[in-house]
Amino acid sequence: MRIVIIGAGQAAASMAARLRAGGHEGPLTIVGAEPVAPYQRPPLSKAYLLGDMGLDRLLLRSDDWWKDQGIELRLNERATAIDRAARLIATDHGSLPYDALALATGATPKRLPAGMGGELPGVHVIRSLSDVDALAPQLQAGRRLVVIGGGYIGLEAAAVARKLGLDVTLVEAAPRILGRVAAAETADMVREMHRSHGVRILEAAGIERITGTDHVTGVALQDGRNLPADVVITGIGVLPDVAIAHEAGIHIDNGIATDDRGRSSDPAIWAAGDCASFPWRGQRIRLESVGGAIDMGETVADNILGADRAYEPKPWFWSDQFDAKLQIAGLGTGHDRIVQRKGDGMHGGSVWYYHMDQLIAVDALNDARAYMIGKRLIEAGKSPDPELVVNAPDLKALL
Template sequence: MDDIVVIGAGQAGASLVAKLRKLGFEGKITLIGEEPALPYERPPLSKAYLMGDVGQERLYLRPASFYQENNIEVITGQPVDMIDRGGKEVILGDRRIPYDKLALTTGSIPRKLPAAIGGDLPGVFTVRTLADVDAMEPLFREGKRALVVGGGYIGLEAAAVARKSGMEVTVVEMADRILQRVASPETSDYFRALHTEKGVDIREGTGLQKLVGGDHVTGAVLSHGEELPVDVVIVGIGIAPAIALAEACELVIENGIRTDAQGRTSDEDIWSAGDCASFPYKGGRIRLESVQNAIDQAECVAENMLGAGKEYVPYPWFWSDQYDCKLQIAGLSTGYDRIVTRGSGWATSFWYFKGDQFLAVDSMNDARSYMVGKRLLEMGKNPDPEAIANPETELKTLLKA
């Protein structure tokens, strides 16, 4: 019976080892994570956990007893030093863990501001780990001044929590509009209006020249020369795949750890899933950063590590909670040339098309549009844009058209 080692104890790693046991694998399983905590959910970090609405125990994907009962060794708080592909061993300090099959679910790392512009000053944070949020939470107090660098979903979620905490909040975004990389102008307009109504100062087309301070950050000089007083800086300028281990052992890298459609890397005994993995998709390659992908891809890889020979076909979906607004996204909008709007005001959805092909839907407080759109994508159907825009259309009828 093979020994399987999984490096990366996030959503993908936890899903992969659980699936192996569910499929009846009886060999030794070792799950290795850098952080001291058991595998936990990351999305609530920038929302409910930062607000203090949920404690750490409620973030755990599974209790410690699950791993014990399923004979899964979980090693926490220990980064892997290297992978010895020739000897088929994972090296942690003076410990060498043999493997027959290895999975890399190392996830992603947040991009940071350069130290040269003050990115290493105390009071400057990214939002990726429990430790990040535990360190910033004491600064989230009424009257404090927060600068959010980056107008993507992570930045806007952090801005919402800061504002709900009574802080003065400024968001700076270098691009012409917030959410420019991931959403339509219509979706950007919706969330700009939402944050502005809540009292957030959004500066688009504005960069950060430098941060200033000594023992703690005290100010930010913007690209136009204006200096803002700040008490805390939240950096949300994207993430990068965590590929250092894969690079060091000379696996093929292509916008992440390159895998085939089954999740196998350039080494036939090493697999990969989650944020760090790039895989074939519609004639190209893609890397998806979402909880849904981490779970689905990891479970597919678990099957394939046991010989299923199954290609991974994603049906992407995402979500974001900001104030009382729930955004749900189904599909990938890349390449769209037309937006169809359904509804208005608080409950609105934007449907993305490329010609007649339906690509994705952004749904704000409109669960029905999200669910129908998601189902249409899974069925491969292209709904009539005019029917979507017509408020008299019962959306469920589109599933039967």
């Protein structure tokens, strides 16, 4: 059986490794548009951007490992079309046949609408290695940075820039930072931490346009204010990369729609990672996370080999900002109650999400114990009384 994976990120790497571990001895090819072997993305906006991690540590596997496993990496090669009837993939370098095809195409950064200045030199996004390699030399002490977007990527970039000595302003159009992904209580902790490090955070501040002619000079807000800027980072979210699937007639629904096995509307084509949506608790969701890419990639690999195993996500996320770590277990979507537990440090504590008395998620800032215990409780289906969470002298007793 000839297996081809389009995309060369975490999901693709995890899938390929699992296929070989599961006994697949036939041809196995990864087609990736970037010129480098599969690498970690989370450190790009943190340690790599800060200069604390080199490319060698970003790589998920060594060159020798790929060769030893007999996995063909076709890098710097973009898949352009899928001929489902012939089971053939066209690329900008040629074509290749498949018996089973897995799409791990990831996601692409959202861009500002045309005419808002997002194409000006000095405006950057953070998604790929090349994005960060272009940005890093611009982050010089004393320069003025405006970050557009108060999600995790924007906040991480703001933290790195402050550590490098830049003057940083973060602008969020919504009423508060982390509005789509975390409770107000978590946002309050993160906002206070950033402000204590000198980041100016402007919330409910819409962007009119980015100003400049040959290079960015500032960011004009809808309320008439103008923020001078030498560098701008836009972190306004991502979109699943579904173009090649859509053009091939594969069903799209908030990503490449799969069943609970990871199979698309074409029985010979599978999907995993940020590009894939799957059924979960009566809805269809995508998990933009390393954990999701690994788990779903491995599930798809098993099912290509005949396991017929349902994908059961166990969501977990993290974000490093300054010297703090925000760890998240579960998904807080649909919560109807929140309780907060104080941590030991100045910037720390945990937020516990409940839905109909069921514990569904925990956010923990600088509180690894709360994260680990919360994660174990969620995975075991246990829900301690919220008052106990707040008042228990030792969280371990909740187990």
